[in-house]
Amino acid sequence: MSAYNDKAVVLGSHKFAEADRVVILLTEQHGKVRAVARGVRKTRSSIGARLEPMSHVDISLRSGKDLDTVSEVKLINVHHNLRGDYERLTQGLSMVEAVNKLTPDREPVAHLYEVLYRALHALDQRRSPLMLGAFYWRLLAIEGHSPQLEVCVACGEKSDVVTFDVAQGGIHCISCRSGVPLSFGALDIMKMILGGKMNQALMLEESPAVHEVSLLAMEAMEAHLERRIRSLGVFDRHL
Numbered sequence: 001m002s003a004y005n006d007k008a009v010v011l012g013s014h015k016f017a018e019a020d021r022v023v024i025l026l027t028e029q030h031g032k033v034r035a036v037a038r039g040v041r042k043t044r045s046s047i048g049a050r051l052e053p054m055s056h057v058d059i060s061l062r063s064g065k066d067l068d069t070v071s072e073v074k075l076i077n078v079h080h081n082l083r084g085d086y087e088r089l090t091q092g093l094s095m096v097e098a099v100n101k102l103t104p105d106r107e108p109v110a111h112l113y114e115v116l117y118r119a120l121h122a123l124d125q126r127r128s129p130l131m132l133g134a135f136y137w138r139l140l141a142i143e144g145h146s147p148q149l150e151v152c153v154a155c156g157e158k159s160d161v162v163t164f165d166v167a168q169g170g171i172h173c174i175s176c177r178s179g180v181p182l183s184f185g186a187l188d189i190m191k192m193i194l195g196g197k198m199n200q201a202l203m204l205e206e207s208p209a210v211h212e213v214s215l216l217a218m219e220a221m222e223a224h225l226e227r228r229i230r231s232l233g234v235f236d237r238h239l
């Protein structure tokens with residue numbers, strides 16, 4: 001078995017054998033990796049405590065046939081603030097869950113790793129009503145599903161934008177309108193998030209437009225996850 005080191009965000013874990021856990025890691029260099037942490041359920045294991053979902057770690061692994069094995073873990077960031085705040089905890093868990101569902105095993109996704117650990121770090125540092133919504137839009141963009149925000153997806157019209165259609169993946173003009181009404185404020189915020197002005201978007205306070213963008217993000221992510229699950233031919237919704 002060969003040994004390797006990597007940095008990773010813990011996406012989740014489940015019980016394995018009598019005293020072990022399998023942890024799912026999004027690593028910087030090796031993509032999504034499943035690894036056994038041996039004996040962590042038997043004793044008060046310090047390794048186990050460092051492998052909570054959302055933790056950012058420096059990890060040593062030994063590669064195995066099906067599962068790798070965790071040999072050492074150093075915490076980079078445990079995100080204390082967000083763990084103590086129910087709302088942020090829920091948002092952080094939703095982030096790692098979405099990434100887990102969308103990422104295939106063993107395909108290097110360094111960019112996604114970086115986006116995820118930065119988002120968790122930002123969530124730990126401050127509250128923002130757009131934290132999860134903005135993350136979902138970024139994630140969809142990384143997945144190649146950036147919404148069309150410049151012209152009507154149906155006819156190419158640039159003006160009179162009135163709706164956003166999640167199924168069509170973009171804005172609609174007044175003649176083609178379908179989906180849900182979209183305010184100018186919400187459209188501006190989406191352009192901020194997807195146009196490299198993420199920090200500016202995260203500074204915004206709660207408002208109807210901010211709420212609109214968050215709701216649309218949830219809807220778009222749900223639709224994308226369903227498409228993905230269908231395309232994999234997996235029908236177990238409890239994945």
Ligand SMILES: [Zn+2]
Binds near residue numbers: 152153156157172175
């Ligand atoms: Zn149109």
